[in-house]
Amino acid sequence: MTDNAARPRLIIEFETERLRMRQWRESDLAPFFALACDPQVMEFLLPLATRADSDAMVERIRTRIAGNGWGFWAVEHKACGEFMGFTGLNSPLADLPFSPCVEIGWRFARKWWGQGFASEAARGALQVGFEKLGLAKIVAFTAWNNTRSAAVMERIGMKEDVAGAFDHPLVPDGHPLRRHRLYRIQR
Numbered sequence: 001m002t003d004n005a006a007r008p009r010l011i012i013e014f015e016t017e018r019l020r021m022r023q024w025r026e027s028d029l030a031p032f033f034a035l036a037c038d039p040q041v042m043e044f045l046l047p048l049a050t051r052a053d054s055d056a057m058v059e060r061i062r063t064r065i066a067g068n069g070w071g072f073w074a075v076e077h078k079a080c081g082e083f084m085g086f087t088g089l090n091s092p093l094a095d096l097p098f099s100p101c102v103e104i105g106w107r108f109a110r111k112w113w114g115q116g117f118a119s120e121a122a123r124g125a126l127q128v129g130f131e132k133l134g135l136a137k138i139v140a141f142t143a144w145n146n147t148r149s150a151a152v153m154e155r156i157g158m159k160e161d162v163a164g165a166f167d168h169p170l171v172p173d174g175h176p177l178r179r180h181r182l183y184r185i186q187r
């Protein structure tokens with residue numbers, strides 16, 4: 001389950017009732033940067049200040065999907081074909097108190113909020129993680145006050161590990177987003 005660009009795996013892509021979860025495309029770059037420019041989307045995330053920063057993040061995600069076969073998939077609305085954001089699984093590179101681990105995460109453009117899309121995508125990703133990848137457990141974490149994200153964690157059946165709350169090492173000391181809640185789910 002590590003990056004291995006030399007031995008590309010078969011890429012797992014899948015559909016849920018309303019969504020297509022797939023490898024990223026060139027045409028996703030502009031709408032993904034639009035998310036980075038929306039202060040409500042970025043309220044609890046570290047900024048992606050420029051288009052280059054945003055594109056670099058997509059490239060890192062794309063490379064990990066190509067190497068591992070899974071990752072933070074681009075989410076597309078099946079009926080209209082629009083790029084909506086991402087949801088998926090990731091082995092964090094940061095040294096977290098519970099590393100090594102596989103996390104589940106999500107980010108959607110605001111127009112898609114409040115319709116159950118993040119939870120639908122996340123349930124699909126959990127199913128891949130447990131049934132196809134054979135993971136025993138998956139974690140999720142979010143900045144302390146990101147109640148919308150924590151609500152997705154609870155909706156998909158994750159339980160908060162209250163004692164596991166931690167300061168994210170990639171968030172600067174004293175930054176308001178440093179403190180994180182931790183959630184867990186077992187197969």
Ligand SMILES: CC(C)(COP(=O)(O)OP(=O)(O)OC[C@H]1O[C@@H](n2cnc3c(N)ncnc32)[C@H](O)[C@@H]1OP(=O)(O)O)[C@@H](O)C(=O)NCCC(=O)NCCS
Pocket residue numbers: 040041042044045105106107108109112113114115116117118119120141142143146148149151152155
């Ligand atoms: C976190 C985020 C993905 C949550 O999105 P969301 O749309 O609130 O989450 P869900 O997909 O679970 O949708 C739940 C909402 O849809 C409603 N809903 C409508 N139709 C629904 C359906 N068919 N099924 C389920 N829920 C439905 C629910 O009632 C709920 O509404 P509420 O917000 O008024 O309580 C979104 O806010 C986001 O992208 N935030 C910015 C990025 C971010 O912070 N990412 C997380 C970093 S840790």
